[in-house]
Amino acid sequence: MREYGSCGCVQREKASETHTKHGYHLKDAPRRAKWLWAQYRLAWEDYLARIEEQQGKCAICPRGIGADDPRTHVDHDHESGNVRGILCHYCNLALGYMEDDAERMRRAAEYIERTRSVPD
Template sequence: MKTCPQCGEAKPVTDFGRNRALRDGLSFYCLSCNRERNRRWYRDSRRRQGREVRDHSWVPEGFRWCPSCHQAVAHEDFARSARTSSGFGSQCKPCKYAADMDRYYARRYGLDRAGIDELRARQSDLCAICGDPRPAHIDHDHERDFVRALLCERCNLALGLFRDDPSLMRAAADYVELHRLRHARSLGDSDPDDAVLRRLLGGAGPVAPGG
């Protein structure tokens, strides 16, 4: 046990930081008092410089203030950093993720948030191919290096799997349509247009009843 001269309480040694300069190897003040002293020094220093001092004394234990979303955020939802003495970064996880994505879009596509919002408004916030709401992927022509539109995950993935080749996509569409018409014809459920079947079969002659 060790008594903190600031609060006058006898506390376990685990409540004290390390200080090799002192005989017992422990800091002079307990951790909570030391934090308060450091905060007070920081606030006083900022005031002497004529800079704004925010009062975060209301932030409960186990929470940190995020300057980006202006909220008190639980420690487990705060970004971590090995570079700071506290072990925490400057933003909560959602804010850091948003900032990282902004930097990525600017570096990769030359788009800022306003540019993405303009794309979204132009498309009425719908996927440019299937019309699903809230498309989250920026479609990019890798060969010519320009942004095309916003797509949903499925459509963006499909373009990649078809290697951005229009001929492959048309062939796939014809393939699906041909087999649907053949199946309908074999069941006698409908009377598919023979001209459509001939087109899909590459201009072949009369189509036999079985397809």
């Protein structure tokens, strides 16, 4: 048996019709839509359109993202509140750790390039 988070549903051998492949409960879609609106003033349809515009990929890297994946994040400017794009979990964390500081990110990229090992 496989248990899913807060919904308390239990799945046996095959995927339940009420869950996506990521274990995200479909009943949570309206809840997520309400949260997106309250948090970012982003309508569910606009959220889906952004993901489609990004061809189902993170706005920074080629990782796939999905509206039903709890690891998909809305990136926004913390000063203006404007939504910048939809990111994967890792890119969202990276921006957060870099405190949205573009100069710091450029220096980090330069550091990686400068210290990259070249195979023998």
